[in-house]
Structure formats: structure tokens, C-alpha cells
Amino acid sequence: MTTHGEFNWIELQTRNADAAVTFYRNTIGWQFRAERMPSGGTYWIGLSYGRPVCGVLTLENNKDIGELDRWITYLHVDDLDDAIAKLQTCGGELIRAPWEVSGVGRVAMIRDPGGAEMGWVTPIQSD
Numbered sequence: 621m622t623t624h625g626e627f628n629w630i631e632l633q634t635r636n637a638d639a640a641v642t643f644y645r646n647t648i649g650w651q652f653r654a655e656r657m658p659s660g661g662t663y664w665i666g667l668s669y670g671r672p673v674c675g676v677l678t679l680e681n682n683k684d685i686g687e688l689d690r691w692i693t694y695l696h697v698d699d700l701d702d703a704i705a706k707l708q709t710c711g712g713e714l715i716r717a718p719w720e721v722s723g724v725g726r727v728a729m730i731r732d733p734g735g736a737e738m739g740w741v742t743p744i745q746s747d
Contacts, residue, residue, distance in 0.1 A: 622696040622743070623696060624696055624697060624698040625695070625696065625697075626695070626696050627694070627695055627696070628694045628695060628696040628741050629674070629675065629693070629739075629741065630673075630674045630675075630691055631674060631675040631691070631692050631694070632674065632676045632677070632689065632690075632691050632692075633679045633689065633690055634677070634678060634679065634689040635678065635679070635689060636678065637664060637676050641664050641666075641676055648668075649668075650667060650668055650673065650674075651666075651667045651670075652664045652665065652666055652667065653665045653667060658722070661677065661678060661680075662677070662678075663676070663677050664676040664677070692737065692739055693739070694727070694738065694739035694741045695739070695741070696741060697740045697741070697742055698742065700718055700726050700727075700740060700742040701718075703740055704728060704730075707730055711733035712730055712731060712732050712733060713731040714728060714729075714730055715728075715737060716729035721741075723744070724743065724744065725743040725744045726742045728740050
């Protein structure tokens with residue numbers, strides 16, 4: 621479990637998840653578990669020694685526009701609304717408003733003043 625200010629998750633957003641899964645399985649030795657996304661696609665959980673280390677998904681919207689595959693990091697924030705309010709007064713930009721991810725928590729996509737994009741997540745508290 622992570623705490624405020626720590627990196628919580630990393631995710632590969634790609635045009636070809638099957639090829640990416642094969643690549644990382646064969647080069648790094650990760651195993652993968654497929655999970656069904658609410659949208660109907662497959663979300664691959666990368667496992668290292670049985671521990672989840674990343675996610676891989678196909679982004680349908682970048683298949684035809686030439687957008688490059690990318691790794692996106694997600695930073696743990698205790699209070700997403702408070703972090704977004706601070707972001708907007710410090711020169712950052714909200715790219716995608718907060719939404720709930722089942723079993724994960726509340727997530728928003730942001731861009732810092734230098735143009736770097738990342739996700740902020742307030743994870744579900746587990747006991």
C-alpha cells in the first residue's frame with residue numbers, strides 16, 4: 621500500500637496490448653493476468669514474482685491518430701479534490717475530471733506546468 625506522495629501504479633497505454641504483453645513476458649519475465657474492463661476491453665495486470673507491478677491496456681482512441689504508446693504513472697494523493705484545487709492555482713491543468721475506478725479508487729488525469737501528464741489517485745482504503 622502506498623501513502624500520500626508516493627507512486628501508486630504505472631500503466632502502459634498502447635495501440636497493441638497483445639504485442640506489449642508478449643514483449644514484457646519474453647524480456648522481463650513478467651506474467652500477466654487478464655481482467656475484463658467495464659468498457660469490454662481487456663486490462664492486463666503485469667506480475668513480478670506474483671506481485672502486481674503494472675497494468676497494460678489498449679487505447680482505442682490512439683490507434684488511428686499516430687499517438688505514441690506511453691507509460692503513465694499514478695501518484696497517491698489523500699484528497700483528490702484538494703490536490704486538484706492546488707493544481708489549478710499552481711499552473712497545472714486538469715485533463716480529465718475525477719472518476720471512480722472499481723476496486724481501485726478515485727482517479728483524475730493532470731498536466732503539470734511543464735507539460736508532463738500523470739494520474740492522481742485516492743485509493744480505496746483497505747483494512
